[in-house]
Amino acid sequence: MNKRLYKVFISQSIQECLVYRSTSIFVALFGIMFFSIEMITGIIYYEYSDTILGWTRNDYFSLICTSNIILSMYQVLFVSAHENLSDDIIEGNLDYVFVRPVKSFWYYALYRLDIPSAVNLVIAIIIQMVIISKSNYYRINIIEYVIFIPFAMMFVFLVNQLMVMFSFWKEKTNKLMGVPESLIDASTRPKVIYPNSIIFFLTWVLPFFTAINGPVEILKGNISVVELVWFIIFLVVLSIIVGMVWKRGLAKYASAN
Amino acid sequence: MNKYLRILYSQISSQLIYKFDTCVKLALKVMQILTTVFIWKAIYISNEYNYIGEYSYNNMIMYIILANVASVIFSFEPCFRLGTLIHSGKLTTLLLRPIHLLYESFARYMGSKILEVTVYLILAFFMINAQGADILYVFFALIFLLLAFLMFFMCVSVISTIGFWIIQMWPLRSILTAIYLLMGGLYFPLDLLPKPYYMVLSVTPFAIVGHVLTKVLTCQVENTFILYYCLITLIWIVFLYYIYNILLSKGLKKYEGMGN
């Protein structure tokens, strides 16, 4: 992968987005609706109490926005690849990926941007900025928050990547894709509502809570350094595993088609 | 008829091949339900009242679990098949066969859901019975459940025709789920909303297969209530069938024009 190639990808993504204007508008619209539904649900939850186990309304909405920022960032950059991989494997469309003198992993992962999701990303960022400006978070925490977001997105990407790669071995894996989706979904609620065992598992085994709840904890100045370090270690190990599985998957693909 | 049985049969058999899927599907559902249960638990703990709306803590948890379990049989998967067929051009093959698109898709849907529907029907029957409802109530409830199932299928079929106009259907998946979770009353019982909103929302297809059905199964309603919703569901079925045919014929005209 190089800059020149990525520029071509971006340009082509925009062109494709314009070719399918109606789809693009729908995607953007759906994203906004999805976000609104989350917010409405939050309003209902807070109808009966000003705080839920120590989480204020502001914290809750901040969490909704943060998870939307992370997820729509992931969608903009990577979701097309993940949506297409299993079909491409089954239909044998990967052959040309092998004969290009570029790193197949990034070539495939970055091939298309999902431009319409950017609308949702922008909206979530704006609302989150309003929420932050209305709260009295420390400046240093806000900076840490901003730095942490890309790592959280990387986490979402790698976990999803690992799951879609199962398509190399099993044919129908759309349900499996639902696993990270549901775990991420579960992490978009304040982690305090869960029993301790689940909190432990989704922090210290598979750090979904650190990825999605973590940024808000950082804003609140609540997160421990150990948790962050563990998260980074997890990311590094996961990257290595994902790289290895990709190579094996390609070998498997090549021999099966 | 035989050909549709064939489709149903092949769906069941392919369901078994992908055993892996079936297990994962179940686990995911449980997780999703637990999330909502936990948040309500937290709300009841943080709140000094024992009742929210007319729901005690136990009522609420019961409601949330039942409403969400129902979503196992009301799935949006068939929405996306038509879109895939259209974009890949494979719809042509299907159109060339002496087969009705709607019945074909119904046979597929039933085939892929038969296990869930059977289990759900049996559970529903015992649920209602256990709560000491009379035989008439059980009968009405089952009729309502079947009508709701049919209506949901028609609803999904109508949505699937969007595939003629938009190419990427995946964003639809999450938004449909989200709308269903909200408007079906899976996040919270719809009667917590102000009365006017509730009156309007409760007659929508999502509310019928979510909130209303759950109310019926928990025996919180009268026979007349069930009959009233049976009627509304029936009206929806006819209406959606009509819309489906219009959209399908318009979509097919557009599809033939694309020629791919």
Next chain:
Amino acid sequence: MIECKNVSYKYETFEKKAGLKGSILDFGKREKKEVTALDDINLSIVEGDIIGILGPNGAGKTTLIKLLTGIIKPQQGTIDSLGCNPFSKTPNYLSQIGVVLGQKTQLIWDLPAFETLKMLQAIYNVSNASFSVRLKYLTEKLQIADKLFIPVRKLSLGERIKFELVCSVIHSPKVLFLDEPTIGVDIVSQYAIYDFLHELNSKEKTTIILTSHYMNDIEKMANRIAVIIKGKIVKESTIDEIRKEYSTQNCYIIETKENKIPFDAKAYRIERIESCKYKLYLNEDSENILNNVNISNIVSIREEVPKLEEIIFKMFTQENQ
């Protein structure tokens, strides 16, 4: 330039048992089956060669192309291509080869072919100047210059295949792999493609490795062929040599004006094919000089050369028996 030594490759597949009962049985364990795709292949290709790989469906042609392009790794034996091991997929090697897989597309479906080419330009690091020169040359040669900015999905099959070719040679590869390049293409486009590839071969010394079901493709383009049947190379030589080998007896076709033999025919075995058309067989001991020839009755005399298609058909059926 390309050297395959004792290359073998096996696929693993499984058989699904029929029906619901079969599915239930398969629920536990599926029966795996090994299929030999290539068996002990030895092949060498020199620079500037155009080699056609022939074989019935499932003979292993595509597998061979996949091995040579590095998509898959040989389970036994070695492949040396341009001094590299293809499977190591070094950028250096991949930049020197071009590939067309006739049954797959590399063109971006919803955008004009130009966009795919722009992407390939970035991938192969082709400078802007040489990109535009090359693109102009290629598209004009294949008569598709005016189609460059039309979305791929609106192009005809022939135009798409031509663009696939342009895509595969935009970076001036040394070796070009063509797997069924003319599948479903009309005769006019076929000839344009033959012409184009010949020019590429003679001007740029591009080595071309080609598989096809159409004998015409092979006959028009290849100077050498390798016949693969059931994973084995059963024949490898030039088309002329093969022809010679398969025309076992010296046989001539004589066409006449009048319906009678125009020479003294006692010494020869002659077969009448139809009116005014005879087949004349020469044995080793028969004389090659015709006596009392009535030239005015002769329309033509030519050696009977079997068609490549017939020879190959013979080979396939013989091997199958």
